[in-house]
Amino acid sequence: MILVSSCLLGVRCRYDGSSRPVPALWDVLGQGKSVVPVCPEQLGGLPTPRPPVFILGGDGFDVLAARAKVVRKIDRQDVTDFFLSGAEECLKLVRLLGIRRAVLKSKSPSCGLSRPSGVTAAALILEGVDVMEF
Numbered sequence: 001m002i003l004v005s006s007c008l009l010g011v012r013c014r015y016d017g018s019s020r021p022v023p024a025l026w027d028v029l030g031q032g033k034s035v036v037p038v039c040p041e042q043l044g045g046l047p048t049p050r051p052p053v054f055i056l057g058g059d060g061f062d063v064l065a066a067r068a069k070v071v072r073k074i075d076r077q078d079v080t081d082f083f084l085s086g087a088e089e090c091l092k093l094v095r096l097l098g099i100r101r102a103v104l105k106s107k108s109p110s111c112g113l114s115r116p117s118g119v120t121a122a123a124l125i126l127e128g129v130d131v132m133e134f
Contacts, residue, residue, distance in 0.1 A: 002029055003094060003102040003124070005111050006037040008134055013039040017049040020105060022134050029103065036093060040110040040120040044086025046079070053079055053109050060109075060122030070109055070119065083110060087123040094129060106133040 007014045010021035029035065042048060051072045058068030064087070069080040087110070093099065102124050104111035112118040113133040117125075124131050 001034040001036055001097050001099045001101075003090065003099050003104075003129070004029070004035050004037055005103065005105040005108070005134075006039040006042075007105055008103065009035070009037050011037060011039065013042055013048050014105075015041070015048070015050050015052050025103065025134060028134075036097060036099065038090050038093065040086030040090050041082065042086070043089040044082040044084070046082045046086075051075075053083075055109050055116055055119075059116030060112075060119040061117060061126075063119045064122055064126070083119040086110060087120040090120050091123055091127055094124065094127060100129055102129050102131045104131060104133050 007019045008022050010019050012019045051074050053070050053072050056069055056071050062068035069078050070083045104121055106112050108118050110118045110120045113121050
């Protein structure tokens with residue numbers, strides 16, 4: 001089983017109500033794999049669409065350690081708790097289903113691995129999940 005960002009599968013769950021489907025993703029995942037689609041931001045309680053956000057003061061690892069926070073770009077309102085809740089919900093699925101691999105959306109404050117790493121990506125890495133991004 002592989003955890004996959006829902007937006008990469010064509011689900012319109014991104015902050016602006018769009019998706020980022022990657023047709024070649026199935027080639028990477030392999031035939032016959034079970035996919036568990038997730039949107040950590042929706043799982044954490046945020047609506048779609050929603051204002052764009054960024055991590056202030058670090059990256060996803062810093063958010064998990066309470067050294068940074070996630071804020072809305074338009075007014076800097078703190079939405080960290082939603083991102084922490086979404087990451088925790090993803091961890092529940094990983095633990096329940098024994099998932100050891102994840103394919104996540106790049107450049108996302110939840111799912112990205114770089115520029116900076118997202119909150120859910122960091123939580124999964126700390127859990128020992130093999131994470132890659134698209």
